[in-house]
Amino acid sequence: MAETSIPENELERILSLADFDLDYTNHQDSFKDLARLAAKVAGTDISLVNLIDTFTQWTVSNHGLDLDQMPREDSVCQYTIMEQDHFEVEDLSTDARFKDKFYVVDSPKLKYYYGIPLKNDDGYNLGALCVLDTETKEISPEKIELLKIIASEIVNRLKTFKAIDALKLKLDDATEKQKKVAHDIRGPLGGIIGLAQIISEQGKDNQIDEVLEFINLIYKSGRSILDLADEILNSDKPQAVKSDEFNLLLFKDKLEKLYLPQAKNKNIIFKIKVSPASGSTPFSKNKLLQITGNLISNAMKFTPNGGEVIVDLNLKIKKGEANLLRIKVTDTGIGIDKQTIRTILSGSAESTDGTGGEKGYGFGLTLVKHLIESLKGTLNIYSEPEQGATFEVNIPQA
Structure with missing residues (x-):
């Protein structure tokens, strides 16, 4: 069985990442750019920016090694998120925890590892910035400080992306208000620009340089604001799917890209079905990847080699009320007894190991239940021991 390392604040940590x-x-x-800079600073061939959720280490950016994901229990960074400052392994090939891992035994045959936790403002380690090499290294204290600065910038960018997404959502919600404001400012600005242009032309005749310069600034500023107003007015052109939305077809493609590698790794048949009638209707993608991804990873954990995990996506269109998004994840795994189902739905499930020896973390389904409830949705579980399991999620969509 793979050895795992779990922080004491694991539930709070994965909730922070899901946020x-x-x-x-x-x-x-x-x-x-930051991954490349980290490798250059450390003098290593490889650097990775890794985020670690309940089951998986996701490499969101890499330099020198083409890697997208790996099981959490196989990673070195699972130990880095246990630390406050850093985690270093001088020779992976002589460390009992890593010497048999695929990235040590096979190409690129890594030896050296140095990782720095990606810590958010609440003190939770979301993942790690790590540098790696095929030769042993020694990183000076000055370079370590630079790596910590890069790690801080990675977290700052994550926060910035979150703020931008929130702003986009607010802007979408305020489209009509924006149009009204744009109309209100466009008329007066047009008059100011026209007046400034007249004064500017008269100023040229009188050679009043200071006035000309001042009026030119007014003209340029007014012109730029007028252009912005036009941009706002034109921003509501028809768009099938906004940046904060999915439709069933896009959702299916995204899930296949993320989780087909895990299915192939465990030799599991993985299929996603969508209801064709509502396949192109947009809906909010808020927290859907976190909810569905955890259910898929959990299903694969308890499904043996050669088994199946089937995802069924359906959007029920309701006139005059909220549409209903239904996500069903069905597996041919070891199944769940009724008492365990009640425990899961109460939010007090404990961890168990998977069919392939994957170490359980005990937090994936707790996270899923929390996220579903935050969206005012429901979770149902249908299963019998040795008969597989179906997790059904229903989430209302405005």
Whole structure:
């Protein structure tokens, strides 16, 4: 069985990570410059920006090693998030915890590791910035301080992306108000610009340089605000799916990209079905990747090699009331007894190991239940021992 390392504040930590509502496939370019800079500072061939959720280490950006994800129990960074300052392994090939891992035994045959926790403002380690090499290294204290600065900048960018997403949502909600403001400011600004232009032309005749310069500034400032008003007025052109939305087809593609590698790794058949009638209707993607991803990873954990995990996505259109998004994750795994189902739904489930020896963390389903309730949704579980399990999530959509 793989050895695992779990922080004492694990539930709070994964809740903090879920609060960022990240799509782990979308940030490769967002941190690429920082990953490259970290490797250059440390003098290593490889650097990774890793975020660690309940089951998986997601490499959101990499330099020198083409890696997207790996099981949490196989990672070195699972130990880094246990630390306050750093975690270092001088030779992975002689450390009992790592010497048999695929990245040590096979290409690129890594030896050296140095990781710094990615700590948020509440003190929770969301993941790690790590530098790695095929040769042993020694990093000076000055370079370590620079790596810590880079790690802080990674967290700052995560916070910035979250703020931008929140702002986009507010802007979408305030479209009509924006249009009214834009109309209100456009008329007076047009008059100011026209007046400034007339004065500017008269000033040229009189060669009043100071007045000309001042009026030119007014003209340029007014012009830029007028352009902004036009941009706001034109921003409500028809758009099938906004940045904070999915439809069933997009949702299906995203889940396949994220979780097909895990299914192939365990030799599990993984299928996603969508209801064709509502496949292109948009709905909020808020927390959906975190909810569904945890259910899929949990299903794969308890499904043996050669088994199946099927995801069924359905959006029920209701006239005059909220649409209903239904997500069903069904597996052919070891099943759950009624007492365990009651324990899960009460939010007090304990961890158990998976069919392939994967170490349980005991927090995935607790996180899912918390997120579903925050969206005013419901969770149902249908299962019998040795008969597989179905997790059904219903979330109302405005």
